[in-house]
Amino acid sequence: MNKILSLLSIVTILSAQSLEWSNDYNKTIREAEKEHKTVLMMYHASWCPECGYMKEVVFHDLKLQEYMTKHFKLLAFDITKDKDKLPKGYSFLGVPTFFFISDQGKMITEFEGSGNAKEFLKKIKGIK
Amino acid sequence: MIRFASTFFILLSLSQAYDKQDLYELKTEHECKMCDLSGADLRGFDLIRVDLSESNLSGANFSGMDARKINFSNADLTDANFSGATIKGCKFVAATLHHVDFSNTRAWATNFIDAKIDRCNFSNAALGGAKFENNNLINSDFNNTLLWKATFTNVKGKPKIN
Numbered sequence: 001m002n003k004i005l006s007l008l009s010i011v012t013i014l015s016a017q018s019l020e021w022s023n024d025y026n027k028t029i030r031e032a033e034k035e036h037k038t039v040l041m042m043y044h045a046s047w048c049p050e051c052g053y054m055k056e057v058v059f060h061d062l063k064l065q066e067y068m069t070k071h072f073k074l075l076a077f078d079i080t081k082d083k084d085k086l087p088k089g090y091s092f093l094g095v096p097t098f099f100f101i102s103d104q105g106k107m108i109t110e111f112e113g114s115g116n117a118k119e120f121l122k123k124i125k126g127i128k
Numbered sequence: 129m130i131r132f133a134s135t136f137f138i139l140l141s142l143s144q145a146y147d148k149q150d151l152y153e154l155k156t157e158h159e160c161k162m163c164d165l166s167g168a169d170l171r172g173f174d175l176i177r178v179d180l181s182e183s184n185l186s187g188a189n190f191s192g193m194d195a196r197k198i199n200f201s202n203a204d205l206t207d208a209n210f211s212g213a214t215i216k217g218c219k220f221v222a223a224t225l226h227h228v229d230f231s232n233t234r235a236w237a238t239n240f241i242d243a244k245i246d247r248c249n250f251s252n253a254a255l256g257g258a259k260f261e262n263n264n265l266i267n268s269d270f271n272n273t274l275l276w277k278a279t280f281t282n283v284k285g286k287p288k289i290n
Contacts, residue, residue, distance in 0.1 A: 049257025050216070050236040053276050093176075094196065094216065113214075113234060114254065 019059050019068065021076035025087040032073040032103040038128055039101040040072035043092055045079050050114045051096045061117030067125070072100075100127045146188075154178070166204075170195075181219075190215075191229075211249075231269075250287075260286075 021042070022028045032039045044051035059065065068074065077086055079095055090099050093112060100108040109127060114120070150163035154170075159179050167187040175190075177197045186206040194214045201221040205228050214234040222242040233253045241261040248268040256276040266285030273287065280286045 048237075049277055050234075050254075053256050053274075057276065093194075114236075114256075 019065055019074060021074045023075065023077055023082060023085060025075060025085070028073050028075045029101070029103070029105045032101075035073065036103055037071065037073050038103065038108065039075055039099075040068065040124070041075040041077070041087075041090070041099040041101060043077055043079050043086075043090070043095050043097045043099070045095050047080070048095045054096055054114050054120075058114065058117050058120055061121075064117045064121050067121060071128075072124075098124075100124075150183075154180075 025041075028039055028041075031037075042054075044055070046052075059068075079086065079092075090107070090110075092110075095112075096114060097110060097112045099110040102108055111123065115123065145164070145166045146168040147164040150160055150165055151168055154160040154163065154165065154175075155173065158174070160183060161179055161181050163180070163183040165180070165188055166184045168185075169189045171189060171191065171193050173193070175193070175195045175198055179199045180203055181199045181201040183200075183203045185200070185208055186204050188205070188208045190208065190210045190213050192212040195210070195218065196214055197217040198215070199219045200223050201219050202223060203220075204224045205220075206224055206226040207228070209229045210233050211229045212232045215230075215238060216234055216236045217238065218235070219239045220243045221239055222244075224244045225240075225248055226244070226246045228248045230253050231249045231251045233250075235250075235253050235255045235258060237257040238255065239259050240263055241259055243263055245263045245265060246267055250273045251269050251271040252273065254274040255278050256274055258275070258278040259281075260278065260283050261281040262283070264284040265287060268285070270287035275287065275289045278289070
């Protein structure tokens with residue numbers, strides 16, 4: 001019984017870390033076009049506690065993960081470390097900022113800030 | 129009738145006690161240290177990164193506005209209203225924060241070191257990464273406040289971390 005419980009908790013931990021973020025803009029847009037998905041691009045920074053909260057808490061919510069994986073191609077840039085990689089045309093005031101980009105590479109909408117998993121899911125639902 | 133009218137105008141002038149020159153300075157120079165902006169309605173002003181240290185901001189209205197990275201060090205913010213505002217990265221070092229409404233604010237990484245906090249409303253605010261040091265939080269409301277990675281050093285009445 002204990003072994004099963006440990007196995008279950010390992011599976012839970014692994015699945016909670018399963019969001020995969022690319023940091024190759026062009027490749028992600030090409031993949032989005034193939035898969036007819038919207039790109040969710042996050043600008044974040046290691047010094048930003050609000051970004052840390054999103055990455056360490058909110059994005060560990062399984063329901064949210066499931067929705068994000070199903071509907072979006074995920075792209076993320078650290079605005080400090082990836083400074084030279086930031087794609088042109090996406091202005092921002094602060095981080096975290098989330099951009100939603102069509103499979104044709106056109107921006108659909110964007111918003112800044114965090115929220116709990118439920119709030120974030122509500123915000124991103126319906127963005128296509 | 130005359131008495132009523134004069135009382136009304138006295139009350140009106142008291143509620144708008146700010147220095148008009150200081151308000152003009154804030155608008156034009158984007159800085160206003162040691163200013164008298166008491167009772168001013170600052171909604172609609174561009175205040176991002178403004179230095180308002182040592183200013184009198186008692187009763188000032190910042191509600192719903194983007195007021196990030198403002199320096200409020202040593203300012204008097206008694207009865208000020210920040211409800212629903214974005215105040216990320218603001219410094220409230222040694223500020224007087226009596227009966228301030230911080231409810232529903234996005235107050236990530238705010239600095240409250242040595243702030244004189246009394247009867248403040250932090251309910252439903254996001255105070256992740258905020259720094260509290262040498263404060264008395266006993267009479268303040270932290271109902272449903274997000275305190276992820278907030279730090280509390282030498283604080284009386286530390287709220288429950290959620």
